[in-house]
Amino acid sequence: MLDTASAYRFVQERLGIDVKSTDAATELASLGVDSLSLLELVFEIEERFGVKVDQDTPLPRSCGDLLAMIEQFASVKP
């Protein structure tokens, strides 16, 4: 099962962004994270933590969305 603290650290390592201390409304695009980078990030989280995101789930647009996605992952069993 996904450990949220590890996921935050992983996001920081990959994107250079501390999601938890960034304003939830901040658009990821404004931090230089485009949709392709997000696609890659979601894939890497799935591979690294053995979780699977529903194909229909829209990609996160804001830091708050990304935070919510990680917390949702943590509630799902691999």
Add this chain to the structure above:
Amino acid sequence: MTPRRVAVTGLGLVSPLGATAADSFAALLAGRSGLRLHAPADAPKALAVPAGVCADFDADALFGRARAGSLDRYSQIGIAAGLEAWRDAGLAPTPDEDRDAWGVAWGTGAGGALVLERGYRDLYIGGRERLAPLTVVQAMHNACASHLAIQFGLGGSCATYSVACASAAMAIGEAFRRVRSGAAPVMLAGGSEAPLAYGVIRAWLALQVLAPGDADSAALACKPFQRERAGLVLAEGGGALLLEDWARAEQRGARIYAELAGYGESCDHSNLVRPSSAGQARAVRAALADAGLAPQDVDYVNAHATGTREGDSIEIAALAAVFGAHAAQLAVSATKSAHGHTLGAAGALAAAVTVLGLHHGVVPATLGDEAALDPDCGGVSHVTGAARRGAPLRAALADAFAFGGSNAVLAFRAHAAH
């Protein structure tokens, strides 16, 4: 009507000698080598070869970690070189004028080889069933050109040339033709390569053309024109030239480094790997004719010379055939001795170095000892060991010759010569 002329108004370089054109050229003039023993990451078997690594280049710092991670290293290096050339030319970062006809011409031999290799490793060794979603768009050969077009809002031609070691020279040559014909007032042209993947190095080793070397000898393992030359040294790197319609450049008061005056190409049509001096000579003659230069007008040739036994002497034979009695006065150097062979990007590095040489009136040297020169490579005025300053430079050539037999030669004229 006077034909259009093409100005070089911006330069960018990322090389094993430095992360900018100024740093790379300064290191070259100082006689430093950017080559060292390199062990590729994640190698399943121990492997270390002399190689040129762009150690000063920090992609995370330039792009931010998120964007850097979405690019193969050949694109990171290429975009960095393109950004430098663009800024160097003093052009606006975002479109403030109609750029529908502006374009990019890029060269690469191997494209996103590192991303592909990582993908294969995950599939075949890691046993994974899924690849990273960006694998296709990172690995494709036109990724770097497309990123450059997006970055600068270039709405005209966006083309990638993959012609082995002549890739970037042909990209620059084709871009030159677009500017000279009036099809595009501005073209960003160059090339990039990041070939230091385990599998790519193994493939080159199998071809038996890599120079041997250990930690002590790696820096001087590439020995063009020397009796003891034993092969080429693979390197990563990229170079970019901002080519601009001469009248436009003058009108906006741009600094003009040099004129790109001619481009010649040919095919040996004889052998995939053994070069032909006759084929190379045809490309050199074509470049001179295109530029309206006589052989005696040329003062310097940045040779393709990679340090292989056959290739170096064949290139000198081609130059001797074209330049005749003038060959003895013709300064020749092989800067791959310092920055290594960047394969598809080689023509861009050669072009940038040649333009900087013309601009500053200095010929960078082939690293090594003059006493070690091979008589089989004689007949030209080798610049060896230390850069040559003081002699007037009117025009210069940059050679790029490829496996497959494709030859490309760029002819530059010094701005001061006008």
